Amino acid sequence: MGVVVVYRYAVKPGRMPDFIAKLGEAASPKFGSRVMPNNVRIMQSTVPGPETAGVVLMIEYDDMATYGARLAYEQTNANWRKLFAPTPDSPETLLSVEILSDLPA
Numbered sequence: 001m002g003v004v005v006v007y008r009y010a011v012k013p014g015r016m017p018d019f020i021a022k023l024g025e026a027a028s029p030k031f032g033s034r035v036m037p038n039n040v041r042i043m044q045s046t047v048p049g050p051e052t053a054g055v056v057l058m059i060e061y062d063d064m065a066t067y068g069a070r071l072a073y074e075q076t077n078a079n080w081r082k083l084f085a086p087t088p089d090s091p092e093t094l095l096s097v098e099i100l101s102d103l104p105a
Contacts, residue, residue: 002038003067006098007057015091019055022083022091031080033073035066054095064101 011019023042025031039060061067074080086093 001063001104002102003061003064004100005059005061005067006096006100007059008095008097009055009057009092010095011055011092016055018091023057026080026083031077033070035061035069035073037061037070055092067099 009019020042027040037059039058041058043056043058044054061070
């Protein structure tokens with residue numbers, strides 16, 4: 001059963017390029033692990049304007065076990081934790097995380 005993890009972020013005005021660069025670093029080979037997501041999408045609201053409603057990051061995994069293995073990797077990797085640690089200078093603020101799973105057919 002597929003799993004999609006939805007992260008909602010507020011991005012400081014003018015800091016979108018910094019946040020996108022951070023996501024690019026997160027996707028680099030240095031953060032590769034035994035299990036990886038199937039798909040990653042980043043989206044923003046079009047209306048009322050792209051800089052008014054934040055960013056939605058959707059990461060898709062095969063199942064909860066795969067998501068759990070990736071989460072364990074991220075939580076035990078000091079460099080990953082440092083990359084996403086909230087600091088006063090962070091371009092983004094994590095607002096919420098939602099884990100969705102497929103309904104059985």
